[in-house]
Amino acid sequence: MDMPKERSGAAPTIDDLLLAREVEDFLYKEADTIDSRHFEEWLSFFADDIRYWVPIRKNLPFNQRFEDATDDHQTAWIDDNRMSLTARVYQIMTKIHWAEEPLSRVSHLVTNVHVDRVEQGERGQEIVVKSKLLVHRSRMEEAGEMIVGKREDRIRRTDEGLKIFWRKILIDQATLSAKNLSFFL
Amino acid sequence: MNTNVHPLVDRRRDVVSRKIFHDQEIYEQEMDLIFRKSWLLVGHESQIPNVGDFFLSRMGEDQVILSRSKDGKANVFLNTCRHKGMRVCRYDEGNTKLFYCPYHAWSYDLNGDLKGVPEKENFPESFDRKDWGLRKVAKVASFRGTIWATWNPDAPSFEDYLGDAKEGLWYGLGPWDGGDGEVEVYGGVQKWNIPCNWKFVSENSGGDPLHNISHMSTDLSKIGPREGVGRRDPFGELLLTSTRNGHGLIYEKVPVDKPRNHYQLSKITSEYFEDCWRRRVARLGEKAGSPLVLANIFPNAGFHTQQPRVLLMAHPNGPRSCQAWRMFFVDKDAPQEVKDYLRSYYITYSGPGGMTEQDDMENWNYASEGARVREAQDLPFSYVADSGSMSDPFIPGKVSKWWMTERNNVAFYQAWADRMGY
Numbered sequence: 001m002d003m004p005k006e007r008s009g010a011a012p013t014i015d016d017l018l019l020a021r022e023v024e025d026f027l028y029k030e031a032d033t034i035d036s037r038h039f040e041e042w043l044s045f046f047a048d049d050i051r052y053w054v055p056i057r058k059n060l061p062f063n064q065r066f067e068d069a070t071d072d073h074q075t076a077w078i079d080d081n082r083m084s085l086t087a088r089v090y091q092i093m094t095k096i097h098w099a100e101e102p103l104s105r106v107s108h109l110v111t112n113v114h115v116d117r118v119e120q121g122e123r124g125q126e127i128v129v130k131s132k133l134l135v136h137r138s139r140m141e142e143a144g145e146m147i148v149g150k151r152e153d154r155i156r157r158t159d160e161g162l163k164i165f166w167r168k169i170l171i172d173q174a175t176l177s178a179k180n181l182s183f184f185l
Numbered sequence: 186m187n188t189n190v191h192p193l194v195d196r197r198r199d200v201v202s203r204k205i206f207h208d209q210e211i212y213e214q215e216m217d218l219i220f221r222k223s224w225l226l227v228g229h230e231s232q233i234p235n236v237g238d239f240f241l242s243r244m245g246e247d248q249v250i251l252s253r254s255k256d257g258k259a260n261v262f263l264n265t266c267r268h269k270g271m272r273v274c275r276y277d278e279g280n281t282k283l284f285y286c287p288y289h290a291w292s293y294d295l296n297g298d299l300k301g302v303p304e305k306e307n308f309p310e311s312f313d314r315k316d317w318g319l320r321k322v323a324k325v326a327s328f329r330g331t332i333w334a335t336w337n338p339d340a341p342s343f344e345d346y347l348g349d350a351k352e353g354l355w356y357g358l359g360p361w362d363g364g365d366g367e368v369e370v371y372g373g374v375q376k377w378n379i380p381c382n383w384k385f386v387s388e389n390s391g392g393d394p395l396h397n398i399s400h401m402s403t404d405l406s407k408i409g410p411r412e413g414v415g416r417r418d419p420f421g422e423l424l425l426t427s428t429r430n431g432h433g434l435i436y437e438k439v440p441v442d443k444p445r446n447h448y449q450l451s452k453i454t455s456e457y458f459e460d461c462w463r464r465r466v467a468r469l470g471e472k473a474g475s476p477l478v479l480a481n482i483f484p485n486a487g488f489h490t491q492q493p494r495v496l497l498m499a500h501p502n503g504p505r506s507c508q509a510w511r512m513f514f515v516d517k518d519a520p521q522e523v524k525d526y527l528r529s530y531y532i533t534y535s536g537p538g539g540m541t542e543q544d545d546m547e548n549w550n551y552a553s554e555g556a557r558v559r560e561a562q563d564l565p566f567s568y569v570a571d572s573g574s575m576s577d578p579f580i581p582g583k584v585s586k587w588w589m590t591e592r593n594n595v596a597f598y599q600a601w602a603d604r605m606g607y
Contacts, residue, residue, distance in 0.1 A: 054538065055373075056373045056374070056375060058277045058278070058373070059275060059276055059277045060276055060277065060278075060279070061276055061279065070372055070373035071372070072525075073371070073372070073521070073524065073525060073528070074371050074372035074373040074528075075371045075372065075373035075374065075375060075512070075513055075528070075532060076373070076532055076538075077375065077532070077536065077537065077538045078532065078533075078538040079528075079529050079532055079533075080533070081529070084408060084529070084533045084540075087406040087407065087408050087533075087540065088406075088540060090405070090406045091402045091403060091405070091406040091540055094401075094402040094405050094406070096401055096402045096405075097402035097403075097543075097544065098399060098402070098544045098547045098548065099543040099544050099546065099547040100543075174277070174376070175376040175377060175378065175508070176375075176376065176377035176378065176537055177377075177378055178377065178537065179377070179378070179379045179380055179381075179537065179546045179547075179550055180377075180537045180538075180542070180543040180546045180547070181537045181538040181543070182543040182547075
């Protein structure tokens with residue numbers, strides 16, 4: 001994980017607080033949308049150039065503690081672009097995606113949300129937001145599985161509102177206890 | 186081959202008892218009679234290229250260290266200290282000179298030999314370090330980049346063990362152009378626990394194209410590398426064959442006189458593939474048109490060798506649990522852009538996040554539950570579908586031309602029953 005950025009001593013401005021509330025609301029609304037099974041609507045939270053990336057963690061020595069996840073050129077649990085993310089939603093809508101038919105019951109608990117930094121990108125303001133994630137999935141009569149992790153979202157301000165264009169989720173498990181990731185993290 | 190009618194594997198009726206998919210006692214016998222006797226996949230040369238490199242692997246339920254020693258050889262030994270059993274290696278991969286036990290500081294070299302014990306002067310003279318090395322496998326073999334090991338000193342050579350599977354797997358594990366180049370495994374291993382018996386995974390890898398129908402949702406979602414295709418580029422007619430050791434092999438048959446038009450969504454990948462295909466045809470002639478697509482090397486090493494390209498270890502993890510390890514491989518000489526494109530396609534297809542394999546796990550999970558249904562214990566599973574057989578100049582053994590057949594699974598359970606002494 002990246003080192004938390006050093007904070008300046010200055011107190012946050014009203015604008016900082018408004019931005020923090022705005023992105024919190026946005027992320028909570030996104031979680032509500034997916035948890036309430038509005039899959040197609042959920043896609044509208046993401047930009048066309050979305051990268052949705054879940055690398056794999058490894059057990060490594062202390063001196064590699066900041067590089068214990070697979071990189072861009074290595075394997076991942078998931079590494080979606082707009083096309084594959086849309087295909088995943090489409091697959092659920094076929095009603096014969098047996099891992100999700102009947103649908104799993106899923107809850108996303110998004111916490112520890114904070115704006116890490118704000119940058120000016122080529123396509124508009126970019127807000128880098130960090131959060132923690134606990135996803136619970138229950139299926140059939142089973143109590144279900146919990147996946148816990150850290151998330152970094154890069155969110156762009158566009159004419160159509162905020163859009164996530166980069167999402168990286170570092171889950172704590174190196175060996176996954178879930179039989180599959182047919183639900184969205 | 187024995188043709189007994191056994192209550193667990195009935196070779197006359199081609200039915201198999203549900204009991205073998207959940208019973209603890211049968212599972213314990215499998216560990217002894219199959220996993221301690223067979224050749225098992227433990228890794229790939231590209232995971233330990235340099236002296237000192239190691240990869241923490243697994244044989245059956247047991248953790249093993251795969252290491253590259255100073256003589257350049259691959260070694261495989263148990264990851265349990267001879268003193269009090271502690272793990273001497275707790276990292277998934279790395280490079281080292283010694284494996285050092287945190288408990289009482291016994292240390293072992295890259296061959297698994299005991300190098301040091303603290304306070305050596307307090308050990309009796311009869312204590313000989315040579316007697317206290319980590320338990321080594323009986324044999325290690327390297328085959329087209331893959332590394333295999335067995336605890337069985339009487340095991341046949343690995344190539345003999347492969348038998349008729351040898352040639353298909355040789356090309357299947359090599360580069361696209363059918364030449365002598367190398368492939369490499371992408372860094373990182375997908376490891377996950379599936380609530381199913383390991384044999385469902387083996388069936389899936391080597392003998393069950395019938396379950397294709399369960400992937401219709403993936404086909405409809407068109408994740409394939411060509412605009413508007415299903416989950417893969419179009420493939421040829423599928424042909425099945427099996428070996429007497431219980432290996433299941435699935436080949437495809439495609440014309441060699443035209444381009445494949447694969448990977449059109451990535452121009453550079455498409456050009457690289459078509460160039461390889463041309464060179465493959467020039468090198469192998471007609472044979473190029475009968476590549477291996479899927480295989481299970483008995484008992485639990487699974488391979489997709491076309492789309493995607495994967496190695497799979499389906500580690501038994503108790504009668505009702507399997508720990509799958511999924512690795513992806515690619516031509517070492519392919520341009521980086523090609524490797525990156527294939528990487529994303531492969532992981533969208535395979536593994537727990539893979540749109541195809543998710544449904545497999547659902548099926549194996551609840552089929553394993555079904556195997557335990559008390560009132561159904563006298564209702565065996567059916568392996569009767571048989572589409573007949575023929576011979577083919579490029580595919581060994583009796584070949585099933587029509588792929589809606591259980592013939593490979595029958596061969597798997599015959600080999601299984603032979604090993605179990607049934």
